[in-house]
Amino acid sequence: MKYLDEFADPDLAARLLERIHAVTTRPWAIMEVCGGQTHSIIRHGIDQLLPAGIEMIHGPGCPVCVTPLEVIDKALEIAARPDVIFCSFGDMLRVPGSDRDLFRVKSEGGDVRVVYSPLDALTLARENPDREVVFFGIGFETTAPANAMTVYQARRLGVRNFSLLVSHVLVPPAIAAIMESPSCRVQAFLGAGHVCSVMGTAEYPPLAQRYRVPIVVTGFEPLDILEGIRRAVVQLEAGRYEVENAYRRAVPAEGNPAAKAMLEEVFEVTDRAWRGIGVIPRSGWRLAPAFADFDAERRFAVQDIHTAESSICRSGEVLQGLLKPHECAAFGRECTPRNPLGATMVSSEGACAAYHRYRRLELTRV
Amino acid sequence: MCLAVPGRVVGLEERHDTLMAEVDFGGVRKDVCLQYLPDVGIGDYVIVHVGFAIQRLDERSALESLAEFERLGLMQEEFGDPFAAAVRQMEEEL
Amino acid sequence: MSEGNGRNEAPVDLAAWSCPLPLRDSPTVVMGHGGGGALSAELVEHLFLPAFGPVGELRDSAVVDVGTARVAFSTDSYVVRPLFFPGGSIGDLAVNGTVNDLAMSGAQPLYLSTAFILEEGTALADLGRVAEALGAAARAAGVRLVTGDTKVVDAGHGDGVYVNTAGLGLVGPGVDIRPGRARPGDVVLVSGDLGRHGVAVLSCREGLEFGTAVESDTAPLHGLVAAMLDTGADVHVLRDPTRGGLAASLNEIATTAGVGIEIVERQVPVPPEVADACAILGLDPFYVANEGRLVAVVPPVDADRVLAVMRGHPHGSGAAVIGRVTEEHPAMVVARTGLGATRVVDLPVGEQLPRIC
Numbered sequence: 046m047k048y049l050d051e052f053a054d055p056d057l058a059a060r061l062l063e064r065i066h067a068v069t070t071r072p073w074a075i076m077e078v079c080g081g082q083t084h085s086i087i088r089h090g091i092d093q094l095l096p097a098g099i100e101m102i103h104g105p106g107c108p109v110c111v112t113p114l115e116v117i118d119k120a121l122e123i124a125a126r127p128d129v130i131f132c133s134f135g136d137m138l139r140v141p142g143s144d145r146d147l148f149r150v151k152s153e154g155g156d157v158r159v160v161y162s163p164l165d166a167l168t169l170a171r172e173n174p175d176r177e178v179v180f181f182g183i184g185f186e187t188t189a190p191a192n193a194m195t196v197y198q199a200r201r202l203g204v205r206n207f208s209l210l211v212s213h214v215l216v217p218p219a220i221a222a223i224m225e226s227p228s229c230r231v232q233a234f235l236g237a238g239h240v241c242s243v244m245g246t247a248e249y250p251p252l253a254q255r256y257r258v259p260i261v262v263t264g265f266e267p268l269d270i271l272e273g274i275r276r277a278v279v280q281l282e283a284g285r286y287e288v289e290n291a292y293r294r295a296v297p298a299e300g301n302p303a304a305k306a307m308l309e310e311v312f313e314v315t316d317r318a319w320r321g322i323g324v325i326p327r328s329g330w331r332l333a334p335a336f337a338d339f340d341a342e343r344r345f346a347v348q349d350i351h352t353a354e355s356s357i358c359r360s361g362e363v364l365q366g367l368l369k370p371h372e373c374a375a376f377g378r379e380c381t382p383r384n385p386l387g388a389t390m391v392s393s394e395g396a397c398a399a400y401h402r403y404r405r406l407e408l409t410r411v
Numbered sequence: 412m413c414l415a416v417p418g419r420v421v422g423l424e425e426r427h428d429t430l431m432a433e434v435d436f437g438g439v440r441k442d443v444c445l446q447y448l449p450d451v452g453i454g455d456y457v458i459v460h461v462g463f464a465i466q467r468l469d470e471r472s473a474l475e476s477l478a479e480f481e482r483l484g485l486m487q488e489e490f491g492d493p494f495a496a497a498v499r500q501m502e503e504e505l
Numbered sequence: 506m507s508e509g510n511g512r513n514e515a516p517v518d519l520a521a522w523s524c525p526l527p528l529r530d531s532p533t534v535v536m537g538h539g540g541g542g543a544l545s546a547e548l549v550e551h552l553f554l555p556a557f558g559p560v561g562e563l564r565d566s567a568v569v570d571v572g573t574a575r576v577a578f579s580t581d582s583y584v585v586r587p588l589f590f591p592g593g594s595i596g597d598l599a600v601n602g603t604v605n606d607l608a609m610s611g612a613q614p615l616y617l618s619t620a621f622i623l624e625e626g627t628a629l630a631d632l633g634r635v636a637e638a639l640g641a642a643a644r645a646a647g648v649r650l651v652t653g654d655t656k657v658v659d660a661g662h663g664d665g666v667y668v669n670t671a672g673l674g675l676v677g678p679g680v681d682i683r684p685g686r687a688r689p690g691d692v693v694l695v696s697g698d699l700g701r702h703g704v705a706v707l708s709c710r711e712g713l714e715f716g717t718a719v720e721s722d723t724a725p726l727h728g729l730v731a732a733m734l735d736t737g738a739d740v741h742v743l744r745d746p747t748r749g750g751l752a753a754s755l756n757e758i759a760t761t762a763g764v765g766i767e768i769v770e771r772q773v774p775v776p777p778e779v780a781d782a783c784a785i786l787g788l789d790p791f792y793v794a795n796e797g798r799l800v801a802v803v804p805p806v807d808a809d810r811v812l813a814v815m816r817g818h819p820h821g822s823g824a825a826v827i828g829r830v831t832e833e834h835p836a837m838v839v840a841r842t843g844l845g846a847t848r849v850v851d852l853p854v855g856e857q858l859p860r861i862c
Binding site for chain 2: 046047048049051052057060061064081134161162163164165187188190191194198201202239242243268272293294295296297300301303304307
Binding site for chain 1: 533534535536537543544547777780781784786787834837839842843844845846847848849851
């Protein structure tokens, strides 16, 4: 595919790797924020090819992984109702709630459907006027514009049988929370490229200054990741801490103004609990009052949810980069992609799943 | 984050007062909402995520980046480098 | 064989398996049980086999002795939705799928039975088209439909048309083709490019529609297999990578034979249109279903001539070497990535789902 395949060219990758090796004189710990970047790193084996001193710490940028348990449990309750068609991205179907997941609800008769886009859910609502259609609106800033436009259209077209179960999370507060953690070892960040395609880069210089960390806005293909790492290392070696844009082809500094305007209108900032991490103030979006009618949590007054996380799951520490997946005692034993205890093992972007899926060779050799 | 893929706009239409585009991803075509990029025209490249075009792909930037990566390698070929040779050898082993 | 249940864990017994774990194990059937991956394998190993008694090596078709004849016997059910998709229909799959299962034992397929479970209210015109396609596929494959059955279930309790076909074939003397025969040093081949069927079907799935020229690769492969065996080569393993794709087939071979398999990503042929569709949906082509391809494991001394014969056959023109069997990392399939690093190619857990991340 044009503008994708070229950025996986092995010869250019070798050159970038060589440059990284040439400029690295000391150990550095770099966090890639986005789960898509984690997936790409592990899947292509980039972590195996970097200089031994460079450690990639996997960040919490997997919206599937950080969706709060309470929200998952609410989704499960709503999806189980006979009058509801519950629509979701594929990633969410196997995320464990307190005692089951959406797949299980489907197997018990719930009408759970995978869609590619939230607009498909809206179409379903228009085609099924006698059913309630609920869309599970999770994601970071990249996905929020799609959900915002969908609910905006629902209101404009008067589609009353549609609602959104919202759980959006934001990257900049997550970076701050990670840097505030006393056990934080992160020295530089690879910024989430597509989040910045939407939001631009303006939120990051204050973070780089406050925490004295280089932040390099980075894409997802192998060459993009390697270039992001290279620029981060160059800054670290020089003692600089600036925001750089290594994904210019998809990130203008101002982001997408039309999308940002819609986000302003449809959502408002709220405190958000991040599964495995805890509440990060002002780190999420919920529907603004003007769109409250389309909030599934209000429409389906869900009873008190009593959540129960696995007591041995340590995904929170993994998400903060404090623990590598294979350092968890449950990894590969009680916790596998088949029987995940936490979301980091079930999401294709989750670090635990990535390690289990792609890295068992090295881990069993140890 | 998130899986967003570049494609070329090959068609435009209004549906329920919403700007939609037919986007070609190297042979696969999908309908995509273009409301967030109203100035995009046929032949332009966009980045698509969950059925929405979220940003233009700046083709010139893309080509500049690739050229930069090529240039990085040239420096090494001048001075020679054992690591690059080792990586190339690994490739040849396949 | 449960994923993650490596060599360090005690075997899981039926009671422990069906006892609900805090978050995961379900007392009901879930879609993943039909996905061809780890969940399917668990259902067979921990629910069916204990009830049925020993079956011997698990494989696509069974080879049994009936008097002096060696008979291959296989069955498969077809529940694909939509019934008609680019490149074929449930009728084509119903014939080719079972013919191929027999061919994977090196058998000459001879006879099929067809059993239909029809949902009340299904248009007879649609059923007629399915029957036409099925009959045509049988003629093209040179197999005879000799017996069958039809049942009807209430509307809402089926999905239009479900078909089961069972097949009989004959295995020649000295032919011993099964997953357990893979040996370190063997060469791994595929008969053509991968991912067409899965992408073709997904492209019509409601909620995921996308326009593509990709068509299903459904085809009967027994002619190709016969040509491969005619070379006199000692073919060790044949497998058709249907549900769960190449990854499922390679993992099954590695696990059954207790060997490792190493493949080189760039040598696995994937057509660009399939790669693009997978990129958009976030799927991995190694896990996408094929209905007209086979994986072959042959001794190194036979590899060149088998490959040449495959390439000369209409159903093998895209054949390629993709890797080899190794004594390292037994039961694990490892791929060398485009960049030269390695990654494990896991057994899929359940259905592969389109993702956003």
